[in-house]
Amino acid sequence: MSGDEPVDEEGFRLRGAALLRSAANDLKRDDAAAAADLGVSVADFAAYAEGRRAVPGELVRRAAAVWPVNEADLLPWRDDCPDGVVIHRLADSIASARVLTRGGIDYYEYRDTAMSRVASFRPEWIKMLSVVDDDDPAHPGVRWNKGHLLYQFTYFVGPVNYYVREPEGDRVLRMDTGDSVWGVPYSPHTFTSRSAGEEAYILALTYGGELVGDAQRELAALGAETAANFARAPGGLTFPAILQDFLNALALPADRLAALSGLSEERVADLLDGAVAPAPEEITRLAVALRVSPRDLMPIKRDVVGSIRHCRAGEAREWRYPSSPQAAYRIRELAGSSLHPHTRALEIIPLAAADRVAPSSSSLRTYQHQYVYNVSSQTADLAWRFEGRSFRDRLDPGDSAYLKPFVEVAFASERPDACRLLSLRIGGRVTPETRTALGTIYPGSLPRYLRENGRWY
Numbered sequence: 001m002s003g004d005e006p007v008d009e010e011g012f013r014l015r016g017a018a019l020l021r022s023a024a025n026d027l028k029r030d031d032a033a034a035a036a037d038l039g040v041s042v043a044d045f046a047a048y049a050e051g052r053r054a055v056p057g058e059l060v061r062r063a064a065a066v067w068p069v070n071e072a073d074l075l076p077w078r079d080d081c082p083d084g085v086v087i088h089r090l091a092d093s094i095a096s097a098r099v100l101t102r103g104g105i106d107y108y109e110y111r112d113t114a115m116s117r118v119a120s121f122r123p124e125w126i127k128m129l130s131v132v133d134d135d136d137p138a139h140p141g142v143r144w145n146k147g148h149l150l151y152q153f154t155y156f157v158g159p160v161n162y163y164v165r166e167p168e169g170d171r172v173l174r175m176d177t178g179d180s181v182w183g184v185p186y187s188p189h190t191f192t193s194r195s196a197g198e199e200a201y202i203l204a205l206t207y208g209g210e211l212v213g214d215a216q217r218e219l220a221a222l223g224a225e226t227a228a229n230f231a232r233a234p235g236g237l238t239f240p241a242i243l244q245d246f247l248n249a250l251a252l253p254a255d256r257l258a259a260l261s262g263l264s265e266e267r268v269a270d271l272l273d274g275a276v277a278p279a280p281e282e283i284t285r286l287a288v289a290l291r292v293s294p295r296d297l298m299p300i301k302r303d304v305v306g307s308i309r310h311c312r313a314g315e316a317r318e319w320r321y322p323s324s325p326q327a328a329y330r331i332r333e334l335a336g337s338s339l340h341p342h343t344r345a346l347e348i349i350p351l352a353a354a355d356r357v358a359p360s361s362s363s364l365r366t367y368q369h370q371y372v373y374n375v376s377s378q379t380a381d382l383a384w385r386f387e388g389r390s391f392r393d394r395l396d397p398g399d400s401a402y403l404k405p406f407v408e409v410a411f412a413s414e415r416p417d418a419c420r421l422l423s424l425r426i427g428g429r430v431t432p433e434t435r436t437a438l439g440t441i442y443p444g445s446l447p448r449y450l451r452e453n454g455r456w457y
């Protein structure tokens, strides 16, 4: 973590100016009208909106009082990762160590690992301090939490017991090195060690994904009943719910949908009450009738039983990348779920010697935010390219890193096939819908979208 100086002060000021300008634009205020609303001089407003002076907190509060905006709408993010990658050293991790008690006993030692303000990762190295001699979830050494908002991907090292509380009862999984679990928010869970003598810790990689940020703020303000209406459980009745939403949105009666799609009224009624599942050809016809894309009607597949999915080290799917003989990595796929298609947990095992590390055709590049932790006892060399600039560094054992989306990165090691990097890749707030929107705005407008710097007329 950094010192007392605010991170990225200039960028923060300029992005804040752009948000103020955007808010005034959206509300059709020119400088004089905006200044009058906000109780400042026209010259002062211009200085704020042009980024010559930082938007003061008082002005943000005033805007939220007199305009239909929220304080958060005028507050930009800070960029603490200008080179595309932030590396967190083991020594800093150790320096952050703190022991948290549960029910009066020392329960976990926590250590921070790589985090960035531009991603929702909150990853911790956690050592189990409570040792048990059985797999009983009611053992006095097992102290439960209440569950938490963030999703959690967990990677296990050593003899760790993982406990999860399901509505049907408590489950215990005996985990070992290389095993992993992915779990949904708010399911109560806990961990213990099965051995006082052996190292037993986890990498608890929590992240908010699409649930945190504006979605959570919007739902909290809309109210509990509305939030419950938005909730859509994946499963058998998802398609009827999706179809009904589109009928409601158009105020379109079901018999009219039948006529527009060429399906029988009985068939549409059966689809709407979930008595039958749609054939692919029916989805196409309904999509044409509703003037949407077939994907908008497709339900999410649920592969999670209860609230977790786990993957044993020995069961992980594995491949080489790129395909042999040019393979630079062995890739092992860890726990994940179809509920979160943009989350991917991998073990990345470099096969190239350290002197060959360079961004190249075998570089790894993904649209996701990426977290990497060196879980092995071998140093990894890394080279990356971001916004036309090239960098090199290393990840020693216990070091971790955050990588921005689309960073081109190559890993290598002194001892090929001996270094193991745990990689968790997640989507941020830029959802597939957002990507489509970015791709359809008027050509050449992207710079204005990122930093509006003038009036819109």
Ligand SMILES: [Fe+2]
Pocket: 148, 152, 189, 204
């Ligand atoms: Fe947790």
